[in-house]
Amino acid sequence: MNKFVLGLTLLCFCGCSHQSTEIMDADKALDYCAVQVGRTLKELKGDSVIDYTMMPRNIMDSLTTWECRKVTKEEWTSGFWPGILWYDYEYTHDEAIKLEAEKFTSSLSFLAHTPAYDHDLGFLIFCSYGNAYRLTKNPAYKQIILNAADTLATLFNPVVGTILSWPREVGPRHWPHNTIMDNMINLEMLFWASKNGGGKRLYDIAVSHADKTMKCQFRPDYTSYHVAVYDTITGNLIKGVTHQGYADNSMWARGQAWAIYGYTMCYRETKDTKYLDFVQKISDVYLNDLPSDYVPYWDFSAPNIPNAPRDASAAAIVASALLELSTYLDGEKAAQYKDVAIKMLKNLSSRAYQSGESKPSFLLHSTGHWPAGSEINASIIYADYYYIEALLRYKRLADGENVLGRF
Numbered sequence: 001m002n003k004f005v006l007g008l009t010l011l012c013f014c015g016c017s018h019q020s021t022e023i024m025d026a027d028k029a030l031d032y033c034a035v036q037v038g039r040t041l042k043e044l045k046g047d048s049v050i051d052y053t054m055m056p057r058n059i060m061d062s063l064t065t066w067e068c069r070k071v072t073k074e075e076w077t078s079g080f081w082p083g084i085l086w087y088d089y090e091y092t093h094d095e096a097i098k099l100e101a102e103k104f105t106s107s108l109s110f111l112a113h114t115p116a117y118d119h120d121l122g123f124l125i126f127c128s129y130g131n132a133y134r135l136t137k138n139p140a141y142k143q144i145i146l147n148a149a150d151t152l153a154t155l156f157n158p159v160v161g162t163i164l165s166w167p168r169e170v171g172p173r174h175w176p177h178n179t180i181m182d183n184m185i186n187l188e189m190l191f192w193a194s195k196n197g198g199g200k201r202l203y204d205i206a207v208s209h210a211d212k213t214m215k216c217q218f219r220p221d222y223t224s225y226h227v228a229v230y231d232t233i234t235g236n237l238i239k240g241v242t243h244q245g246y247a248d249n250s251m252w253a254r255g256q257a258w259a260i261y262g263y264t265m266c267y268r269e270t271k272d273t274k275y276l277d278f279v280q281k282i283s284d285v286y287l288n289d290l291p292s293d294y295v296p297y298w299d300f301s302a303p304n305i306p307n308a309p310r311d312a313s314a315a316a317i318v319a320s321a322l323l324e325l326s327t328y329l330d331g332e333k334a335a336q337y338k339d340v341a342i343k344m345l346k347n348l349s350s351r352a353y354q355s356g357e358s359k360p361s362f363l364l365h366s367t368g369h370w371p372a373g374s375e376i377n378a379s380i381i382y383a384d385y386y387y388i389e390a391l392l393r394y395k396r397l398a399d400g401e402n403v404l405g406r407f
């Protein structure tokens, strides 16, 4: 019996009802985020004015200030900082933060009329403009998301049935059609656009992508390949490989996290129970092999475990996903997923993982790209994004509201 199943069994055996038992102080953690947002804005302003085209990306282990990157179609993380500002505004209702969110968001508007560079357009636009529209209902924001969804759809290959994630890797790597697990997140923009005037085709593309990925990009034990390489003539899988994981056959923590988040979202958008069944299997294989603090090593087969670097970003992504997933289930599974998500958030909110006064980021200890020696044990902007998202999801649940905060 594995650890996760044993936990479930004990939960029932002890006569506990199927109620979530974990609680945390979300306001305390969100207040902390608000302080860190203020520190980051102060740092970005420096002695003069903010350059709204420069987005915080990371703070390396030995440093204390953000490395910022220019907004370009190639810089995939540029939507997270505007998204954090929108989430912070949602919590604080601070109009000054809203103003900053609007200005940083608008730096990404050029993407609405730029040919697709890669699948990351979904991260870029939906984390920024998606939250902007959710909170303001500004029709200009809606149009930008609709344009971006149409642009993302140009990468869909109907023979394969998935989106080409990295056009730039077709030639150099001999990956004729490649789809990475991260791409699952970007289906959310297609589902949203389909419901908001973009047409049924976008829904069909998202479903096709999710189905083919479910069929081809997971091993029999429900762990995922980071990259699926497909034949463009037959549409068949050629091979599953890694790019950011330890080995082709290992479970890269953030890749599995993207899958858990992505299939939870696919169930939400389609109500197809095959996704609900599947996401529990891919979640359980992840949960069953975590360290005691629920923050994974950057790859589940990383060398030097237990001294390998962690990936707090994966923990934040999974916590956010499991809070949502718990609302689609009943009984012990719902309670189990909610409790484990709260434990993740509690540990991320501890001194071991929060940057505290040492840096203006929310979190420490994420790993971006270990094989490339890049962003190891660092603060990374997408960890902060999913952390504040998960805190807000938890707060909404605790307040009896819709977990997604749609209004």
Ligand code: GLY
Residues within 6 Å of the ligand: 182, 244, 254, 368
């Ligand atoms: N989408 C790239 C990553 O997760 O690092």
